Amino acid sequence: MTESAYRSLPSVDALLQSEEVADVVRSFSHEAVTTVAREVLGKAREVIKNTGSAPTIESMVSEIVKRADRAWGTWPKPVVNATGVVLHTNLGRSPLTFEAAHAAAESASVYSDLEFDLGSGKRGSRNAHISDLLSQTTGAPAGIAVNNNASAVLLTLAAVAGANGEKNEIIVSRGEAVEIGGGFRIPDVMRQSGAKLVEVGTTNRTYAADYETAITPNTAAILKVHPSNFVVEGFTHVPELADMVAVGTKHGIPVINDLGSGCLVDTRKYGLKQEPKAQDSVSDGAALTLFSGDKLLGGPQAGLIAGEQQWVDLVSKHPLARAVRIDKMSLSAIASTLISYIKGAHEEEIPIWNMIAMSEAEIALRAEKWHTESTIGEIHRGRSTIGGGSLPGQTLPTTVLTIDPSVSADSFAAILRRAPIAVIARIENDQILLDPRTVLASQDHAVIEAIKFAVGQSTQ
Numbered sequence: 001m002t003e004s005a006y007r008s009l010p011s012v013d014a015l016l017q018s019e020e021v022a023d024v025v026r027s028f029s030h031e032a033v034t035t036v037a038r039e040v041l042g043k044a045r046e047v048i049k050n051t052g053s054a055p056t057i058e059s060m061v062s063e064i065v066k067r068a069d070r071a072w073g074t075w076p077k078p079v080v081n082a083t084g085v086v087l088h089t090n091l092g093r094s095p096l097t098f099e100a101a102h103a104a105a106e107s108a109s110v111y112s113d114l115e116f117d118l119g120s121g122k123r124g125s126r127n128a129h130i131s132d133l134l135s136q137t138t139g140a141p142a143g144i145a146v147n148n149n150a151s152a153v154l155l156t157l158a159a160v161a162g163a164n165g166e167k168n169e170i171i172v173s174r175g176e177a178v179e180i181g182g183g184f185r186i187p188d189v190m191r192q193s194g195a196k197l198v199e200v201g202t203t204n205r206t207y208a209a210d211y212e213t214a215i216t217p218n219t220a221a222i223l224k225v226h227p228s229n230f231v232v233e234g235f236t237h238v239p240e241l242a243d244m245v246a247v248g249t250k251h252g253i254p255v256i257n258d259l260g261s262g263c264l265v266d267t268r269k270y271g272l273k274q275e276p277k278a279q280d281s282v283s284d285g286a287a288l289t290l291f292s293g294d295k296l297l298g299g300p301q302a303g304l305i306a307g308e309q310q311w312v313d314l315v316s317k318h319p320l321a322r323a324v325r326i327d328k329m330s331l332s333a334i335a336s337t338l339i340s341y342i343k344g345a346h347e348e349e350i351p352i353w354n355m356i357a358m359s360e361a362e363i364a365l366r367a368e369k370w371h372t373e374s375t376i377g378e379i380h381r382g383r384s385t386i387g388g389g390s391l392p393g394q395t396l397p398t399t400v401l402t403i404d405p406s407v408s409a410d411s412f413a414a415i416l417r418r419a420p421i422a423v424i425a426r427i428e429n430d431q432i433l434l435d436p437r438t439v440l441a442s443q444d445h446a447v448i449e450a451i452k453f454a455v456g457q458s459t460q
Contacts, residue, residue: 262291
């Protein structure tokens with residue numbers, strides 16, 4: 001029995017000559033696909049050894065195609081985010097506007113005036129245009145973009161304190177010496193930058209006077225850190241930024257405000273608590289305001305630094321600025337994203353703000369469409385979350401399609417991920433929840449087809 005199973009295995013050439021694998025060979029290379037075919041045959045021999053029966057030729061062909069696609073196909077692969085988490089870190093956070101995506105692609109596919117002055121014909125600054133846009137959106141005199149906000153914090157601390165001899169102390173509230181995810185801890189970043197951490201206040205209560213008391217001749221700056229992904233409630237006190245700036249101004253010390261997620265709009269308009277706005281930080285007198293380009297800004301991964309010209313110049317001229325420099329595609333995309341705010345078109349153009357602003361009636365209508373066309377599940381009320389280290393604990397009302405599958409919820413969710421366009425669902429109480437809020441309107445058909453695919457696969 002086992003010997004006949006081994007003899008039934010096709011040759012490598014036979015697998016390569018199948019129509020599906022031949023297409024893969026034409027797309028990649030004969031040598032590379034041959035290696036994959038040999039690996040699949042080796043796996044088939046292991047199956048025979050363990051079970052006594054051989055996998056079908058069709059299954060081996062399918063495995064070769066899947067392996068080739070995983071290894072050499074476009075990556076990251078597009079998915080549908082039906083979880084209801086607007087800024088889903090594992091799914092790439094903010095989808096870009098059409099204009100930003102186009103700008104990034106165009107900057108990558110042709111030469112550009114990235115560091116060239118068309119007027120003088122001489123070398124230009126890659127930061128000049130983004131500085132102007134940050135001035136227009138935040139009110140700051142100047143700005144700079146780096147590759148992410150963690151880099152912005154590291155660069156700023158290194159420039160302001162790390163290379164400043166003994167005057168390297170940075171004062172931080174004990175309640176703000178936080179870890180914001182991925183092991184990114186403010187005290188660790190300070191050590192890496194060369195700055196010395198001076199903690200003041202307590203975990204839950206810090207006053208402006210605490211900062212003033214801690215000032216010494218070695219104080220380089222006061223740092224305020226917004227705890228983006230958690231909330232401390234109850235018996236608490238945090239001084240207003242303006243009060244901290246007053247202390248800093250009195251002693252000639254800059255105040256650096258790390259907003260983390262960052263925001264340019266009034267989130268109360270959408271039934272949410274107010275996320276600190278970059279414009280308010282600038283108007284309250286922060287020397288430098290740091291925030292992310294993705295997350296609530298809705299752009300690509302980037303770290304944005306806006307502030308007074310002298311401090312932006314200090315940061316941009318630090319040697320570390322070269323190491324954390326933003327690439328031309330992200331720079332182009334962040335510029336396009338900022339223009340959406342300047343036009344007042346963020347709700348229409350920026351996907352995450354379109355999702356947050358989406359009416360309950362529109363969401364319910366889409367959920368009903370999914371239900372009607374897939375002929376499965378029930379419609380229920382639910383809550384969407386913001387996610388991505390922004391507005392912790394804040395949710396928005398939504399309508400979800402709830403499916404009680406014939407197989408386990410984990411198995412059904414796995415099948416949805418294997419659909420022609422993978423759909424990522426939420427699982428609650430052993431049920432599948434699909435939330436239209438975080439699904440682009442152009443992806444509705446993909447959701448319906450994925451549901452039908454999963455139902456068909458789970459009943460076989």
